[in-house]
Amino acid sequence: MHRDWGTFLATQREEKYFRDLLRFVEAERRAGPVHPPGDKVLAALELTPLDSVRVVILGQDPYHGPGQANGLAFSVNPGTAVPPSLRNIHRELHDDTGLPVPGHGDLTPWARRGVLLLNTTLTVREGRAGSHHGRGWERLTDAVIALLDGRDEPTVFVLWGAHARAKKVLVTNTAHSVIESAHPSPLSARNGFFGSRPFSRANTFLAAAGREGVDWSLQSPGTA
Numbered sequence: 001m002h003r004d005w006g007t008f009l010a011t012q013r014e015e016k017y018f019r020d021l022l023r024f025v026e027a028e029r030r031a032g033p034v035h036p037p038g039d040k041v042l043a044a045l046e047l048t049p050l051d052s053v054r055v056v057i058l059g060q061d062p063y064h065g066p067g068q069a070n071g072l073a074f075s076v077n078p079g080t081a082v083p084p085s086l087r088n089i090h091r092e093l094h095d096d097t098g099l100p101v102p103g104h105g106d107l108t109p110w111a112r113r114g115v116l117l118l119n120t121t122l123t124v125r126e127g128r129a130g131s132h133h134g135r136g137w138e139r140l141t142d143a144v145i146a147l148l149d150g151r152d153e154p155t156v157f158v159l160w161g162a163h164a165r166a167k168k169v170l171v172t173n174t175a176h177s178v179i180e181s182a183h184p185s186p187l188s189a190r191n192g193f194f195g196s197r198p199f200s201r202a203n204t205f206l207a208a209a210g211r212e213g214v215d216w217s218l219q220s221p222g223t224a
Contacts (some may be wrong), residue, residue, distance in 0.1 A: 076167055
């Protein structure tokens with residue numbers, strides 16, 4: 001864990017809500033499958049050091065199917081079928097930037113290039129979407145957003161769908177930019193996600209703010 005995230009998490013671990021949350025997740029794992037695996041729950045923070053964050057893409061909770069969730073919002077492990085929402089993200093990536101549509105769903109390269117792929121809830125019971133909402137993860141991830149908002153380094157917050165867009169109130173620093181649209185789900189992508197150009201818009205803002213843009217290419221899974 002990067003030092004700055006480690007300091008942040010050490011502070012959170014002193015809070016009662018966090019201890020209660022860990023007990024809840026442990027009990028859930030004893031009762032049945034929970035995703036992602038324990039060593040991947042904090043993958044977003046482990047792969048994207050605090051001082052490298054340029055873009056935050058906010059999701060809701062992990063994929064709840066077997067073998068899908070890898071701790072990064074919207075991402076799946078190499079070799080796993082690409083979920084419908086991620087297929088739509090790939091399509092918008094191609095339409096926006098001209099990059100080829102990836103043949104995989106692993107977004108680890110983005111995480112290693114300063115894109116924090118953060119779900120607001122970090123665990124889920126298998127087959128039960130939203131089952132760990134309201135148990136404490138939101139307090140932790142809201143604190144992550146607030147910490148990033150408090151920095152002066154210009155950062156882009158990408159909010160897809162109503163759940164993510166509700167977090168806009170946490171971004172109060174005018175140094176940052178918020179890009180919001182409908183969710184990439186097949187149920188809503190045609191209501192404003194397609195054509196929203198979040199990738200080029202993020203890089204345009206970063207360049208204007210004097211920060212390096214993100215290399216959004218995903219040709220090879222897991223590579224930086």
